[in-house]
Amino acid sequence: MPLIEVEQLSKRFGQHTVLDGISLSIERGESVVIIGQSGTGKSVVLKHLIRLLEPDDGRVIFDGCDLAEIGHAELTDVRRRIAMVFQSAALLDSLTVGENVGLGLKETRRMSSSEIAPIVEECLELVGLADAADKMPSELSGGMRKRVGLARAIANRPEVVLYDEPTTGLDPVTAETINELIVSLNERVNATSVAVTHDMHSAFMIAHRIIMLHRGMIVFDGTPQEIQASGDPIVRQFIEGKAVGPLTTQV
Amino acid sequence: MEPMDFHVEAVGRRGINMVTRSGGMALLAGRFVATLKDIPRSMHLIVGQFYSIGVRSLPLIIVISVFVGAVSAWQAAYQFKFIGAPLRLLGSAVGKAVVIELAPVLSALVFAGRVGAGIAAELGTMRVTEQIDALESLGIDPVRYLVLPRMLACTVMVPMLVVFANFIAVIGALAVSIFGVDISSETFLNGYRMSFQLSDFLNGMIKAGVFGFLIGLVGCYEGMTTIGGAEGVGRSTTIAVVISSVLILIFNFFFAVLLFRI
């Protein structure tokens, strides 16, 4: 049984249909990358996986539970097992970096500060921000904030990590460290990962499987080798990054 | 579209908004009550809100109360002179007005402007910058983490502030009586004591508690449901102050009818 199953998911915002019946399934331990043009609904898909958004049609099933049908307590349990790295980092700006990273441990696992401190330190170290623990989020650069968001997500030792553009806005060296971190979490602790990225290099590095979204539908779902070999003009244009072709940028 | 249709539609939409809003607030109030059992584990959050919402409102409440007391003594004296009432009753009239109406209502209105707006702006900003989504993604219930401490602080702190307001307003009124109206502090305080009833004071506290609850509820609801960036935050803040002020005055009328029987 797949760990995450999305069946015929549709989502509209007002008149605007963002997702038009997409289906996908993700196995335990798998690393899936979602690609697609800006504004096609990649972040919207991720948010459905932890019920930050609710489908207009279709279902999202996590480990056998339909997310729309479970109660408050079960949803909290599911959310403890899935962590999300937000595209905007979404750090709590009234808390320090260290408090942000330890927030889940303190509030949901009810660990004491002395238990939390070493975990926070370790997670910040993993993202290369060992000395930022006492800073406020407003004192950090965009890329640093993003990495704190990543540290916060992994501090809870989740089974599934949803990464929304984890390397966007990072310099190539830091981006590579983050890619390696994602791969190692997947390989070392067998964390299932679902990552949205625009960076094809990082997609090829972390993905077991790549899914491409276009106009609310899935136009490709296959291995990195398959996508390299794909003859589909939309897919080809995207992975080669050409301005001319069937994809256009709507302004 | 014909102008007429447009109006009907606008009025209809406003009606629907009001229904959704009342329903949403009722739900939030229910969820607040359900999280009361989590008070012990949320103590660290609650203490912080008691301080920032309650204690830090004290200077403002003190300033307005001095002047509320002072102006009510002045205006009462003005009317007493006009109708020829004996000035030894000045303390009675001022005391009653302050205890049952002026202290609870004016404190609550000022509190709505300071704290209700602050809550709506803070939670609204957290909503539009996905900080509330982030809490939920960590398995933290935003109602327990954000709403419970704020609503509790409002409900408890408004009555506390009203105690201060009562006390300070008497000092303001006393000062005006002595220096402006020229009656002795003894005369004023005797009058005050004569009309003072504990039940009035307690009813004033009950009102204040309900006003505090409403301010917290409206501020939290408007904040949590904010959409649309900085402009949305501004809108929520304004609406929170408007709705809670109107509710305070409407509820106040019904309290008068229910608690202070003629």
Ligand SMILES: Nc1ncnc2c1ncn2[C@@H]1O[C@H](COP(=O)(O)OP(=O)(O)OP(=O)(O)O)[C@@H](O)[C@H]1O
């Ligand atoms: N809360 C919302 N309310 C209204 N519309 C929304 C909301 N969230 C997303 N949308 C719309 O849904 C569409 C998809 O948004 P989404 O953020 O998923 O794009 P994306 O694929 O992640 O793009 P990017 O690569 O730029 O992050 C956009 O057109 C956006 O306007």
Ligand SMILES: [Mg+2]
């Ligand atoms: Mg996105």
